[in-house]
Amino acid sequence: MKITTIGLDIAKNVFHMVEISRSGRVLNRKMLRRAQLLAFFANHDDCVVVMETCSGANHWARQFTSMGHQVKLISPKYVKPFLRGNKNDFNDAEAIAEASQRDNMRFAPVKTVEQEDIQALHRQRERMKKSRLALSNQIRGLLAEYGIVMNRGIATARRLLPEILEDAQNGLSAMSRDMFAELRDELLDLDQRMTRCERVIKAVNKSNPHCQRLDAIVGIGELTATATYAAIGDGREFKNGRHFSAWLGVVPAQHSSGGKTQLLGISKRGNTYLRTCFIHGARSVLLASAGKTDALSVWAQSVKARRGHNKACVALANKLARIAWVVASGKEYRAAVGVETKAAA
Numbered sequence: 651m652k653i654t655t656i657g658l659d660i661a662k663n664v665f666h667m668v669e670i671s672r673s674g675r676v677l678n679r680k681m682l683r684r685a686q687l688l689a690f691f692a693n694h695d696d697c698v699v700v701m702e703t704c705s706g707a708n709h710w711a712r713q714f715t716s717m718g719h720q721v722k723l724i725s726p727k728y729v730k731p732f733l734r735g736n737k738n739d740f741n742d743a744e745a746i747a748e749a750s751q752r753d754n755m756r757f758a759p760v761k762t763v764e765q766e767d768i769q770a771l772h773r774q775r776e777r778m779k780k781s782r783l784a785l786s787n788q789i790r791g792l793l794a795e796y797g798i799v800m801n802r803g804i805a806t807a808r809r810l811l812p813e814i815l816e817d818a819q820n821g822l823s824a825m826s827r828d829m830f831a832e833l834r835d836e837l838l839d840l841d842q843r844m845t846r847c848e849r850v851i852k853a854v855n856k857s858n859p860h861c862q863r864l865d866a867i868v869g870i871g872e873l874t875a876t877a878t879y880a881a882i883g884d885g886r887e888f889k890n891g892r893h894f895s896a897w898l899g900v901v902p903a904q905h906s907s908g909g910k911t912q913l914l915g916i917s918k919r920g921n922t923y924l925r926t927c928f929i930h931g932a933r934s935v936l937l938a939s940a941g942k943t944d945a946l947s948v949w950a951q952s953v954k955a956r957r958g959h960n961k962a963c964v965a966l967a968n969k970l971a972r973i974a975w976v977v978a979s980g981k982e983y984r985a986a987v988g989v990e991t992k993a994a995a
Contacts, residue, residue, distance in 0.1 A: 655698045657747025659739045660706055666739035669697075670747045679740050692717055700750040702726045703758045711760040722750055723758040759887040761880070768854055768880040772873075775847045776923060782840040789833050796822055808837060851876055860884070866983045868946065869931035869970050877924050878974055885979050891972030899925050900968045916964055925967075928974075932966035 659666045665687055669678040682690055691699070691714055699714045700722045701707045711721040724746065732745040749755060761769070786807045790800050798820055800810055811834045814820060815827055822830070855861040855872035860883075864875035888894040895901055899919040905912045918925070936954060939947035946969075954962035977983050 655700060655747045655750060656694075657743040657745070657750070658699055658701045658710075659743040659746065660701055660704065660710060661739075664739075666743045668740060668743040668747055670744070670751075674748060674751060676744060679743075681739075688713060691719060694719075696720070698722060698750065700724060700746050702729060702746060708761045708766060712763075715760070721760060723760060724749055724755065725758060728755065757887065759883055762883070764858075765880045765883060768851075768876050771847060771851055771854070772877050772880065772923065775844060775851070778840055778844050778847065782837065782844065785833065785837055785840065789830065789837070792833075793830070796820070796826065798822075804837075808841070811837075860978065863977045863982060864974055866985075867970065867973055867977060868985060869935035869966070870928075870974065871931070874924075874927040874931050877927055878978065881921050881924050882975075882978060885975045888975060891975040894975040895968045895971040897921075898928065898971050900928065900964055900971060928967040928971055929963055932970055933963045935970070936963055936966055 654672045655670050657668045657670070663684050665682045665684070667680050667682065668676060669680075670676050680690075687710075696718045698720045699711075701710065701724070703723045703725055707723055711723060714721050729742070729745050729749045732749045733741060734745070735741055750757075782804060786804045787802075789807050789811070790802065793800055793814070798814060800806060800814075811830065814822070815831055815834070852872050855865055855876050858876070858879065860879045861872070861875040864870055864878055865872060867875075870878075882888070882894065885894060888897065892901075896917070897920045899917045899922075901917060902913040903915060903917040905914055935946075936950050936959070939950045942948075949969075950962060950966050953965050957965070973983065
């Protein structure tokens with residue numbers, strides 16, 4: 651019987667696979683070491699290889715695709731309902747294969763190396779931003795132990811620390827002064843590293859035509875443009891802009907029963923970082939829309955008047971996400987009549 655689908659449970663060194671037929675019958679179970687995996691699929695007949703979206707999945711997907719196999723990536727939360735019996739690697743692989751055969755199953759796109767490079771840049775920047783904020787808060791807390799109170803904010807710490815270190819009358823000991831000097835150097839080092847990372851992101855945005863088209867959209871800057879390209883590429887995995895905004899989590903969650911529809915707050919599904927970028931961009935557009943007469947600004951102000959500022963920001967982020975999907979698919983953005991300048995994202 652011809653093997654049509656292979657469910658592959660990937661790990662660091664040991665991989666478990668289950669081969670099933672078109673009818674769903676399990677034909678073979680096999681465990682492979684990392685060094686054996688590529689050789690096995692290189693000598694295997696063309697088939698559908700299905701994996702969960704986890705660390706390393708995009709790398710293996712590109713390798714298997716180059717060998718002529720069709721690769722599908724599926725979210726772990728969609729696999730869980732198909733798991734039967736106790737949890738083990740072979741049962742996980744079988745659940746992955748079975749889930750992939752559903753006609754209405756949703757799959758994730760395979761990222762290119764360029765997309766993964768950009769995604770890594772954004773994750774590095776986000777980590778440094780959180781580390782810098784944590785360091786600033788620690789400096790402020792430690793100073794309070796010596797009776798020195800400083801307002802919140804990284805800029806405040808950056809500005810006041812030299813003055814505090816030079817003040818000989820504030821009660822700091824020689825040891826504490828050396829410690830705070832080291833913390834200040836660490837803060838400045840994080841500033842420099844973040845600046846370098848953002849410089850690379852700007853260069854990528856400038857050199858990539860997909861990012862340039864997205865960057866032309868009002869409310870989307872180089873951060874949002876590059877993050878969107880890294881997440882969805884050309885957006886072909888989504889049927890339309892509504893599906894993309896639903897994946898982004900800027901649509902109402904639903905809890906309905908008995909024919910009664912109940913809409914809740916936004917679902918917050920999908921990529922949290924990208925959703926945050928779109929909402930921040932929408933917030934800047936909403937602030938800049940006061941007094942403008944173009945269609946987008948008038949609509950945004952009307953939503954704000956009816957539903958309040960925060961809901962208007964999310965509604966505008968939803969609209970920007972739909973526009974971004976159309977532009978990601980290859981169309982050029984045409985600004986609404988009356989828009990003077992693009993709000994910074």
